[in-house]
Amino acid sequence: MPTDAIGPGTTLSRDLGPRTIGPDHRRSGTRYGARVDAREELRALSAAVLAVTARQSVREVLQTIVSAARRLLDARYAALGVPDEDTGAFAEFVVDGISDAQWNAIGPLPRQHGLLAVLLRDPAPLRLADIRSHPRFEYWPKHHPELRDFLGMPIVHGEEILGALYLANKRGGEFDRDDEDLLRILAGHAAIALVNARLYERSRELSVLEERDRIARELHDSVAQKLFGLRLTADAAAALVTRDPERAAAQIATVRALAGEAADELRAIVVGMRPADLEHEGLDAALGKQARLLDRVHAARVRLRADPVPRLAPECEDAAYRVAQEALHNALRHASARTVEIRLFLDGAALVVEVRDDGSGLRPTDQASLGLTSMRDRAGAVGGRLTVESEPGQGTRVRLEVPVG
Structure with a gap:
């Protein structure tokens, strides 16, 4: 897709002209059959819908949708862009109808400008008989395919524009109202995929925060106490080592036991396990052991x-x-x-x-x-x-x- 419809550029602008340019050709039964039969259309739509609910990456889902759009509307080129508001570029940009070699030759990912900016700022679709006739058309870089007719569809969720679908160079004619309606359906599936991805990312971030809080609590509740007791016992052993070696040895044995328990607790915290005493013996036994240990190491x-x-x-x-x-x-x-x-x-x-x-x-x-x-x-x-x-x-x-x- 072109730089102006899909390529690098400079300024953001809004569309000041009418949203539909060129005749509104109606698809006849013969024309529709020549483009793609109903069974193929159903299969492509089904693939796009299933991609949204499948356990695929967001990019894979968007690629399925943009590929289905190009096949169903019988277009030569198709693309889907999701903007990155922080950088002015695109967080995701997938294409169909362009080989890897062509894509590499075109150069860097496009930025939000020209017609790309129009579709990312205005929720209305844009259908053009000649993309170069639009007042916001700018240019496309060397090695970019030359575009003629164009159909752009914002991907909308509520009042928010999440991205846009871009199609160009329809085979055997120009894009019509039926193409626009079909692309609107696919844009709806793309919106579901993007919203789901956003929700998943937020839930993942929340899970990380909850796990961090869990580890902080466990370290504070358990390991910190063991280490505090270990330090007290080590101090007692150091004070006794010269005048009462036998008692010092007993204290050192307690240090070893506390260090082992602290290591076990730390391993349990890392994997989310319960304390071993509690797991096997119950609450009364676990608290009894805790009380005896603390009574021994504290005054x-x-x-x-x-x-x-x-x-x-x-x-x-x-x-x-x-x-x-x-x-x-x-x-x-x-x-x-x-x-x-x-x-x-x-x-x-x-x-x-x-x-x-x-x-x-x-x-x-x-x-x-x-x-x-x-x-x-x-x-x-x-x-x-x-x-x-x-x-x-x-x-x-x-x-x-x-x-x-």
Whole structure:
């Protein structure tokens, strides 16, 4: 396709003249049969429709549509352009009827100018008996095929123009109203493909953000606590190594165990797995092991009081475990608590996890911290309810209620 209909250029402009130039030839049954039979037209339309719903790249779908347009309208050349508003060029530009050698000889991708700009700014189709007669025609570069009659159709979604279809040099005559109607149908399929691609890209970006947030929460809730405990235990071992080698060796063994658990947790976070203790033994056993570990490596007294509780859905157990971990982390690292108690019990139709401490309590600014935000997000994700009660100097109570069943 030409530079002016498809090639590089300079200025953007709007069409100031009438949108249809040249006679409106009506297609007779004989003419239509000579161009393409009804069965071929149906097959080409079907291919274009199926391409929109198939798991193909956007470029493959657009190529199917532009190829179908050229065959159905019996045109020598066809192209489809999707503009890039940031650069003034095209994000996508596919052609049909031009060989690779011809396309390479034409040169760089076209920019938005001339008739290309008209169709990207005005939602009305443009049908010309001679493309060179239009006031916005500019030129085409060397090696570009010479064009005569022309049919352009904007690709519209709502009030937004997503791109345009361009056809030129109809065999055996000029483009007519029937061609225009058929091209409008194909432009509608192209709009669906482009909107779907846009939605897919947005959903992919959202998935990336959600995964990043998940990893940040997991690192904060789990691995950070393990590393903090590991550092405390290593400090204790260093202090004992000269005066009590036996106790120092025990502390070093704990360091090794903590390092192994941190590595396991990190691997689990990367692949989205649940903690191994929670997966195999249940919430009460996993919290019991966590309490014993923290009691061993911290000066504070950490205890679990657990009633018999049923196994819950994996996502509910995981949320309860992580909320308890975060509450313990806050109590031991930030609140300087002397005693911390975890309670696990049933209250009607809800499983309750409570973490109470006698530490310094929360400051007003702590309500917006990553830890509390993470706990609230986890509770909400499983239909649970989180309450946090705290007074300066009077400790904190974190209570999570998760529906059973």
